[in-house]
Amino acid sequence: MNSGWLAWECIVFAVFICISSVLPLWSRKKDVNAAGGSAKAAYIFAGGGVSALSMMLSVARGTLGVRSFLGFPSELVYFGSSMWETLYGMILASPVVGWVFIPVYFRLHTNSVYEYLEMRFGSKSVRRLAAVTFLLRQVLNLAVTAYTPTVALHAVLGLPHWASAAALTVVAIVFNLLGGLAAAIRADVIQTLTMVLVSGAFIIQATIKSGGPMQVIEDNVDGGRMKFFNFTWDPTVRVDTFSALIGQLFMSISIYGCQQTFVQRYCSMSSESKVRRMLLANVPAISVLFSLSWVVGMALYALYRYCDPPDEWKNQCPG
Numbered sequence: 001m002n003s004g005w006l007a008w009e010c011i012v013f014a015v016f017i018c019i020s021s022v023l024p025l026w027s028r029k030k031d032v033n034a035a036g037g038s039a040k041a042a043y044i045f046a047g048g049g050v051s052a053l054s055m056m057l058s059v060a061r062g063t064l065g066v067r068s069f070l071g072f073p074s075e076l077v078y079f080g081s082s083m084w085e086t087l088y089g090m091i092l093a094s095p096v097v098g099w100v101f102i103p104v105y106f107r108l109h110t111n112s113v114y115e116y117l118e119m120r121f122g123s124k125s126v127r128r129l130a131a132v133t134f135l136l137r138q139v140l141n142l143a144v145t146a147y148t149p150t151v152a153l154h155a156v157l158g159l160p161h162w163a164s165a166a167a168l169t170v171v172a173i174v175f176n177l178l179g180g181l182a183a184a185i186r187a188d189v190i191q192t193l194t195m196v197l198v199s200g201a202f203i204i205q206a207t208i209k210s211g212g213p214m215q216v217i218e219d220n221v222d223g224g225r226m227k228f229f230n231f232t233w234d235p236t237v238r239v240d241t242f243s244a245l246i247g248q249l250f251m252s253i254s255i256y257g258c259q260q261t262f263v264q265r266y267c268s269m270s271s272e273s274k275v276r277r278m279l280l281a282n283v284p285a286i287s288v289l290f291s292l293s294w295v296v297g298m299a300l301y302a303l304y305r306y307c308d309p310p311d312e313w314k315n316q317c318p319g
Contacts, residue, residue: 056285063286093252094280099276105267206302
């Protein structure tokens with residue numbers, strides 16, 4: 001790798017880490033004032049200092065993390081677009097959560113999912129069991145989330161996996177201890193916009209090198225990568241339209257409606273109606289963000305379709 005480019009990549013990476021870590025902390029005092037001077041309320045519930053647009057992007061970002069950003073393009077390259085149809089379940093989940101789950105949290109004035117469970121079953125043991133289960137899930141989830149970017153950093157910068165994982169973990173812990181929910185939401189906005197810009201850059205560059213948008217579509221169709229509305233009704237099939245829709249619908253309802261990280265965001269808003277409007281507005285946002293990664297996969301497949309692995313195709317590989 002060219003040392004000059006490597007230096008610029010390191011600088012860009014460092015600047016991005018600083019921006020996404022420092023800027024969201026800039027308004028901590030404003031958040032406390034918006035929460036009536038309560039630092040605790042500002043830390044836990046954002047103090048009402050976050051706009052509906054920021055909340056919408058944060059919810060979308062919470063659904064589509066770095067694993068989606070890196071994993072969906074490879075899913076399309078290797079297996080096609082079947083998993084793209086899980087988007088249907090995500091879209092259908094938003095109104096269900098808005099009209100079934102949100103009224104319960106607001107009208108009971110609960111601060112968490114676990115408080116509702118204690119009220120519903122009259123048992124602290126149920127509340128504790130649910131909290132422990134969520135913490136266990138988050139530990140396992142964050143292990144994968146922290147490891148995924150280390151793979152990219154190792155490939156690009158040559159950093160050891162353990163070093164980049166440790167650095168990212170320390171930055172995340174310090175950031176969350178200092179910032180609270182409002183800072184986390186603002187960081188989500190910065191990261192979401194960055195993901196859009198980077199995805200757009202990938203798509204444009206790969207599409208140009210592949211011969212244009214129509215060539216990309218033609219290559220993906222010819223390569224059998226466009227697999228939509230495939231109803232097999234066979235439970236042994238890896239994924240079809242029905243299993244993608246139903247499976248993701250229940251998964252999204254459990255995430256949007258029952259996961260504390262999302263419920264806490266809803267509770268930071270001032271009314272049920274605002275939460276519903278945010279969830280409905282989130283549908284086109286999440287559709288675009290979710291689809292961007294798959295379009296990246298389409299462009300990359302068109303660019304590298306002849307590079308895996310026959311020898312007679314190697315001379316057709318770009319670069």
